[in-house]
Amino acid sequence: MQHGILTEIEARAGEHTAWRRHLHTLPETAFEELRTSAFVAEKLESFGLPVHRGLAGTGLVATLKGRLGEGPAIALRADMDALDIHEETNLPWRSTIAGKMHACGHDGHMTMLLAAAEHLAAHPDFAGTVHFVFQPAEENEGGGKVMVEQGLFDTFPVSAAYGLHNWPNAPFGSFLGRSGAMFAWFDIFEVTITGRGAHAAMPHKAIDPVVTAAELVGALQSVVSRSVPPHEPAVLTVTQIHGGETWNVIPDEVVLRGTARGFNPEVRDLIEARFRDIVAGVAAAHGASARIRYERRYPALVNMPAELEQAFAAAGATVGGEHLIRDAAPFMAAEDFAYMLERVPGAYLCLASGPGPNLHNAHYDFNDALIPVGASYWVNLVHHVLGPAA
Ligand SMILES: [Zn+2]
Numbered sequence: 001m002q003h004g005i006l007t008e009i010e011a012r013a014g015e016h017t018a019w020r021r022h023l024h025t026l027p028e029t030a031f032e033e034l035r036t037s038a039f040v041a042e043k044l045e046s047f048g049l050p051v052h053r054g055l056a057g058t059g060l061v062a063t064l065k066g067r068l069g070e071g072p073a074i075a076l077r078a079d080m081d082a083l084d085i086h087e088e089t090n091l092p093w094r095s096t097i098a099g100k101m102h103a104c105g106h107d108g109h110m111t112m113l114l115a116a117a118e119h120l121a122a123h124p125d126f127a128g129t130v131h132f133v134f135q136p137a138e139e140n141e142g143g144g145k146v147m148v149e150q151g152l153f154d155t156f157p158v159s160a161a162y163g164l165h166n167w168p169n170a171p172f173g174s175f176l177g178r179s180g181a182m183f184a185w186f187d188i189f190e191v192t193i194t195g196r197g198a199h200a201a202m203p204h205k206a207i208d209p210v211v212t213a214a215e216l217v218g219a220l221q222s223v224v225s226r227s228v229p230p231h232e233p234a235v236l237t238v239t240q241i242h243g244g245e246t247w248n249v250i251p252d253e254v255v256l257r258g259t260a261r262g263f264n265p266e267v268r269d270l271i272e273a274r275f276r277d278i279v280a281g282v283a284a285a286h287g288a289s290a291r292i293r294y295e296r297r298y299p300a301l302v303n304m305p306a307e308l309e310q311a312f313a314a315a316g317a318t319v320g321g322e323h324l325i326r327d328a329a330p331f332m333a334a335e336d337f338a339y340m341l342e343r344v345p346g347a348y349l350c351l352a353s354g355p356g357p358n359l360h361n362a363h364y365d366f367n368d369a370l371i372p373v374g375a376s377y378w379v380n381l382v383h384h385v386l387g388p389a390a
């Protein structure tokens with residue numbers, strides 16, 4: 001499309017697309033990315049790069065030193081895992097594993113970073129070091145956290161880390177980002193309401209957990225609407241209610257589950273505190289008891305201004321400054337690259353893939369036309385940070 005797409009990478013588009021489609025046929029979920037990791041490692045070694053295995057199980061780090069001398073080290077990260085979704089496309093390269101699917105485009109993320117590694121290994125014209133980080137278990141299970149805990153940045157110290165995600169339904173080839181919090185923190189919760197079962201015709205003999213649960217779902221709506229300051233984005237959603245087995249019996253127990261999200265860590269503390277108070281209060285009002293499991297999952301992903309500038313400069317060099325969306329609205333989705341950005345400064349951008357099914361949809365497929373764009377972005381980013389500027 002633009003002059004910033006490297007012709008040498010574009011010339012390899014057929015081969016890179018074949019890699020991506022091969023990975024798409026083999027979706028593997030959290031920490032089970034064995035064949036995926038083996039494929040990626042084999043490619044990296046074929047480019048002449050040493051590969052460090054075993055971080056977070058299937059995680060990989062390949063290292064490339066520039067031939068222009070000493071300089072800082074940076075990490076470029078791609079995620080490797082798929083989702084527990086049954087693919088509903090009829091593509092020739094559709095999933096061959098029942099119930100699993102690359103529905104978030106991590107097959108494309110691996111391919112774009114591999115294509116960049118291939119190009120940079122052939123032309124290491126920069127000063128410093130690039131670590132190509134391939135991370136397991138981005139979805140739900142926090143593989144990024146595990147890599148950090150197992151010493152990713154102790155073994156491979158870096159001055160900055162960068163991540164990239166494809167993004168459907170924004171103009172093809174544009175890059176989206178924002179300074180500060182860009183993806184939400186998220187927590188999960190489970191409430192077990194225990195009352196006393198009885199015949200449905202004798203409610204006065206029961207402590208009804210169904211009525212308690214119904215009231216609780218309503219009462220929890222006031223956390224965001226009445227307790228969180230209106231200028232702070234936040235979500236608290238009950239996604240599951242389980243209880244009862246038949247028409248004429250009030251059950252003993254009802255289980256509710258759901259999620260909370262936001263950007264500000266103080267709002268996180270506030271939501272958890274209000275949640276606990278309301279659950280306890282509503283249960284007590286009905287004479288029921290409530291057991292709460294509340295788990296903090298990913299932190300918010302926070303872009304640092306200096307690294308974001310580097311990322312946007314490289315993106316602008318790749319697709320032209322008019323295709324940069326620098327003030328994208330923050331996303332309520334979560335992204336575990338946040339754990340890496342808690343340890344080192346860095347930036348995360350989204351690369352728009354044009355119209356099509358959204359992420360995590362059973363009809364989704366990564367747009368292969370993005371491969372040369374994303375791979376060229378990575379190469380241009382290395383040159384912006386480690387020189388010489390293109
Ligand atoms: Zn996802």
Ligand SMILES: [Zn+2]
Pocket residue numbers: 104105106138165
């Ligand atoms: Zn994803």
